[in-house]
Amino acid sequence: MAATATPRIAENDLVAVAFSGGLDSTALLHTATRSGARVLALHVHHSLQPQADHWVAHCEQVARDFGAAFACMRLSGAPAVGDSIEAWARDGRHRALHDMTVEAGGDLLLLAHHRQDQAETFLLQAMRGAGLAGLAGMPRAQWRDGLCWARPWLDQPRALIHAYAAHHGLRWIEDPSNDDGRFARNRLRQAVWPAFPAAEAGLVQAARWAQQANALVAEIATEDLARLVRADRLDLAALAQLSPARASNALRAWLATHTDAPASLVERLLAEWQPGATQAWPAPGGALHAYRDGLFWATPTAQPPAPGTVDLSRPGLHPQPGWGGAWLVQAGEPGIAPLRLARLTQRARAGAEQFQRAPDSALRSLKKACQEAGLPPWRRGGPLLFDTAEQLIAVSGLGMDARAFAEKDEPALSLRWLDDSALPQREGVRESAA
Template sequence: MAASATPRIADHPPVAVAFSGGLDSTALLHATTRSGAHVVALHVHHGLQPQADDWAAHCEHVARELGTAFACTRLSGAPPRGDSVEAWARQGRHRALHDMAIAASADLLLLAHHRQDQAETFVLQAMRGAGLGGLAAMPRLQWRDGLCWARPWLAQPRDAIRAYAEQHGLRWIEDPSNSEPRFARNRLRQTLWPAFPSAEAGLARAARWAQQADALAAEVAAEDLRRLSTPERLDLAACSRLSPARASNALRAWLGGHTAAPSSLVERLLAEWRHGSTASWPAPGGVLHAYRDGLHWAAEAAPVPPPGMVDLSRPGLYPQAEWRGAWLVEEVVSPGLAPARLTQLAQRAREGGEQFQHSPRSTLRSLKKACQEAGLPPWRRGGPLLFDGPLLVAVAGLGMDARAFAKEGEPQLAISWLEDSALPQREAGQEASA
């Protein structure tokens, strides 16, 4: 997408208004301008109608008449074959509005959605079988990526907006696509409101109730997850002792931190999991694993990285992007490894036949057995492994091999492995060059 330059307004950040040129956004731009705020009108040229160029010119003319700054972005490309034109346009519009508002130094973007829009969204989501999040429809205020998206007229009937526009003699665009029945929202407008003219207020009110219920469900889930989970593991045994509704609520919230899980997956997991079972469920972007009564998320497996060399002879954090984690090296009294041993370590995947010794007094075991005894899940046993020549030094998830420990009194460094999910908890200054 290419955006025209946006004028900077001095003194105070401008208020951005999404301005399509239609009735609702024209009235909103006019009312916002009359409030005395510094305003920038943002227009998105979708390129879907032959009149789109004329509409952009009309919007710029109206903005100049009102004394506001104006910016326009033309969407590039087209929706892939078979994809929804509405969804493609909506995604592109949101991205363009965000970028133009940020370029104008605005942190508030006003949208002209009104009560009928809210009621329609509620009905469309209900017909799709949406949960509370979908039935909550559009929020009045929402911060996303440093920008507050606000809908000040969400409780206003459209008749009031039309009356305002007519009172002030405003001119607006009538988009012919708003009457095309191939779009679901248009079909709804053509059938629902003529048949049930008083339904708008009740449906919008139902959306507000859904918003409250969704917020309450989020609070309950947050409280449950504080007791039942970490970012890496959900305690399924404890979750199963909750009421079915509360268990489903907690599970959906935990999954939301990892993937966009469909409701069918939540239902399957709750129905199929049994105490002590080991099972897996594919999910968007990865796999869910039940292991030792815990639920774990694993991102889609990447190709096994090739062997390489790494120097871990100084304290610090050494990210290994291909392995989706990092080695953390810290100074310790003991047990640890001599720094001289860590200057040229070979790093590779598990090949089979390796042996591991957890402590100087423990029995040397196969790496597979050591992983089982440590409770390391099967999907996290592939590595990386570190070798000093033929000697195994450390294994991601297991720790250091006791056969490589330094002698007492020598300077020592401890090596541990952090998954990507744990890395944000570390100080950025702890990173070191690998």
């Protein structure tokens, strides 16, 4: 299903509605209950207002009057010192709405955002110096974590919603925090819209243009990354051949698959990268490494586990907790005799190991073998496998040592290491019961 496609609502389908009890969500809940669908009103108790308990009771009664089911979740904790109350409440509300909808078995959540909300979002993002993604504002529909967040009234003026509520005699909550001038949106409503009443439509149109432009740059990034990315490596030399704007766009798109990178990191990386150099940049949740003109993402590495034994004598996927990956064992040649794999010692690199890539290749120090294979320095720590005679069997990232290969016509199993990041991409691989 397309990322912006809203599920069709059939009779008896479950539709969740984010229901604060205010004018907009009350009108939306009312219209949803007249659609023939099974409607679930979802209320989030933020614990920020003394009237919050009263609002829960009000919302439950209104939902019952409309014929909707009702669920409520109370947020725990509080904003940290210096954190934005708005951001804390928004993040917690989104988590709660997602969890309640999924728990009820639904995949569609309706939100009552309207045209003025979209105009405010565009203006606030512009004042923060946002790029196209921020200026695009709120999408009409967006799938996130198996749930469609839909805003059916995004093009409707608030006056029309108010007229609908008045016509049907609806009653709603007036949140006193909406008049609090500490919050940016409230200051816009108090100062900007009265002074520029016609600005709303123009700002919403600007958000639509930003949405189109953002979709276009996403398409260009997808095309560029198809040429620039191989496995987990971004080709920095090829990236540098693009125009500055296009290179920045492609890099941001690639980084977004790994981390929430600030714009300053994108700018630094493009300016500081040196062809042929080994470099690193810290990033939220990990680090970026430039090696042999490729860019790699690496999560923080923990202390390697203590040496231990492992049985790899059966085909399958053998996860190795603490090592960040799994051994994939399959029948095939070249390979190693199954009996030899029944009791292996698994440990980190010590520094004096030697490795033979193929039967006709020279024996190399492990460091030299890693360099020849182009294995980045941060991936050379192991695990390594040794048999009961302390002969090297396999090295993560390099593969099997040729000295351990089974004789011709002898049963053999091949070993290959898979990092955790690669495991979800391998559908249908059976996990070993070992």
